Amino acid sequence: MADSAETVLNLPLDALHRRLGARMVAFAGYAMPIQYDGEFGGIIAEHLWTRSHAGLFDVSHMGQVLVPLAQDKALEALLPGDITGLATGALRYSLLLDAAGGILDDLMVTRRGEDLYLVVNGAVKAADIAHLRSAGITCDYRDDWALLALQGPEAVAVMERLVPGVSELRFMRSGGFDWQGVPLWISRSGYTGEDGVEISAPAAAVGALAEALLAHPEVKPIGLGARDSLRLEAGLPLYGHDLDPGTNPIEAGLAFAISKRRKLEGGFPGAAVIIDQLHNGAARKRVGLAVDGKLPAREGAPVFAGDRAVGTVTSGGFAPSLGAPIAMAYVATDCATDGTPLEIEVRGKRLMARVVPMPFKAKNYVRA
Amino acid sequence: MTTYYTKDHEWLAVEGATATVGITNYAQNALGDVVFADVPAAGTVVAKGKEAAVVESVKAASDVYSPVSGTVIEANAALADDPALVNTDPEGAGWFFKLTLSDPSELDGLMDAAAYQALVATL
Numbered sequence: 001m002a003d004s005a006e007t008v009l010n011l012p013l014d015a016l017h018r019r020l021g022a023r024m025v026a027f028a029g030y031a032m033p034i035q036y037d038g039e040f041g042g043i044i045a046e047h048l049w050t051r052s053h054a055g056l057f058d059v060s061h062m063g064q065v066l067v068p069l070a071q072d073k074a075l076e077a078l079l080p081g082d083i084t085g086l087a088t089g090a091l092r093y094s095l096l097l098d099a100a101g102g103i104l105d106d107l108m109v110t111r112r113g114e115d116l117y118l119v120v121n122g123a124v125k126a127a128d129i130a131h132l133r134s135a136g137i138t139c140d141y142r143d144d145w146a147l148l149a150l151q152g153p154e155a156v157a158v159m160e161r162l163v164p165g166v167s168e169l170r171f172m173r174s175g176g177f178d179w180q181g182v183p184l185w186i187s188r189s190g191y192t193g194e195d196g197v198e199i200s201a202p203a204a205a206v207g208a209l210a211e212a213l214l215a216h217p218e219v220k221p222i223g224l225g226a227r228d229s230l231r232l233e234a235g236l237p238l239y240g241h242d243l244d245p246g247t248n249p250i251e252a253g254l255a256f257a258i259s260k261r262r263k264l265e266g267g268f269p270g271a272a273v274i275i276d277q278l279h280n281g282a283a284r285k286r287v288g289l290a291v292d293g294k295l296p297a298r299e300g301a302p303v304f305a306g307d308r309a310v311g312t313v314t315s316g317g318f319a320p321s322l323g324a325p326i327a328m329a330y331v332a333t334d335c336a337t338d339g340t341p342l343e344i345e346v347r348g349k350r351l352m353a354r355v356v357p358m359p360f361k362a363k364n365y366v367r368a
Numbered sequence: 369m370t371t372y373y374t375k376d377h378e379w380l381a382v383e384g385a386t387a388t389v390g391i392t393n394y395a396q397n398a399l400g401d402v403v404f405a406d407v408p409a410a411g412t413v414v415a416k417g418k419e420a421a422v423v424e425s426v427k428a429a430s431d432v433y434s435p436v437s438g439t440v441i442e443a444n445a446a447l448a449d450d451p452a453l454v455n456t457d458p459e460g461a462g463w464f465f466k467l468t469l470s471d472p473s474e475l476d477g478l479m480d481a482a483a484y485q486a487l488v489a490t491l
Contacts, residue, residue: 034427035400043400043401043425043426043427044401044426225400225426228427229426294403294404295406295424296403296404296424298428317427318403318404318424318426325403347406347422
């Protein structure tokens with residue numbers, strides 16, 4: 001994880017996390033809850049709670065940035081998504097790319113009535129904003145807003161009790177809502193593979209909102225540890241681990257983020273390389289690996305096909321919902337077919353693994 | 369039987385020339401959910417203060433150091449099927465390995481229960 005040895009800042013819910021028994025760690029420059037103590041705490045318990053009920057995540061370390069709507073064309077020049085054609089209220093997963101097609105960050109872009117609302121990774125948000133500004137884009141960095149995620153099969157029903165109308169949002173749609181006079185921007189989206197919402201709220205009001213959500217018996221606070229295991233099972237890449245400037249969208253298996261019009265028109269950074277690889281294939285691919293036995297294979301572990309080194313694990317660990325270790329790795333394309341037997345080296349031992357489709361755990365999105 | 373502790377949060381229960389090694393309740397709590405324990409096979413020679421086992425929590429792998437030098441005579445086979453024993457009974461059924469001591473004088477540098485509890489109280 002992108003721990004920072006520099007000054008560690010506190011997020012708006014810091015006191016609440018500590019009162020709830022959080023173990024705080026430095027992450028992306030902030031003190032963040034990794035897990036909570038107590039009867040329902042611990043990474044496995046928090047993970048399984050989210051898969052069966054509703055988990056509340058504080059993701060206020062992420063960068064929330066507003067860009068004037070009139071700059072949608074300028075934003076499109078930096079990423080491969082169709083932003084000008086995005087419906088109002090719709091959000092799209094996209095990628096900031098460098099000139100070689102390398103991934104500078106992954107992000108969500110929402111088209112709203114007056115602006116584009118971007119949510120970027122906490123560890124690289126300053127670099128992202130500098131990158132956007134250097135391209136002439138006006139960035140309004142809203143560090144006065146907090147960001148919560150309420151995830152799990154019971155999440156939307158709980159949110160609906162607080163904010164009637166939220167359940168009418170379709171997957172990857174969002175809207176403005178009022179909760180007791182507090183303006184909220186709520187998206188039907190998340191990073192767990194479960195149904196749920198992400199809620200942007202003024203920092204001054206987020207404590208009351210978090211407590212109101214936690215007052216429902218379906219809701220428990222969930223730390224970064226379970227956030228990581230949930231996204232891994234869902235096959236979702238983590239920036240700084242599975243994605244970085246040395247990877248491109250085709251290798252990363254994120255071709256879906258290149259909108260149809262952009263594939264035809266190009267005009268995004270690295271388009272020549274990426275469109276070529278889209279049609280002719282990349283030399284390596286991000287794959288899911290099911291690992292035999294119980295020993296987890298972690299980031300950095302080399303992957304072999306017999307004596308041949310074919311790749312490296314970029315994320316890996318124990319999957320609580322599957323009761324087994326899983327991993328993501330970049331491997332040579334000729335070894336990337338589902339079912340291919342591979343070996344992962346951990347502390348001098350070779351673990352048997354095979355390429356499997358992702359997500360490892362079927363997603364429970366409600367696409368209505 | 370006398371139980372000793374290390375500053376790295378291992379325990380060592382000594383009976384005559386043999387001893388049982390595990391990690392303390394403080395250590396298992398700090399690690400969180402244990403999902404795998406890589407324990408040394410019988411016959412492995414271990415050295416005081418050197419890596420002897422690895423414990424894997426959901427988040428990370430951590431080394432377990434041998435509190436004394438010696439030769440492993442038994443690994444805890446129960447951990448293969450139920451690594452969570454390290455969490456539920458760290459100073460009992462969640463033991464890691466047994467060994468014969470090669471230099472009993474190494475015990476002199478270890479803590480007793482009272483000294484270890486005093487250390488934990490400062491953390």
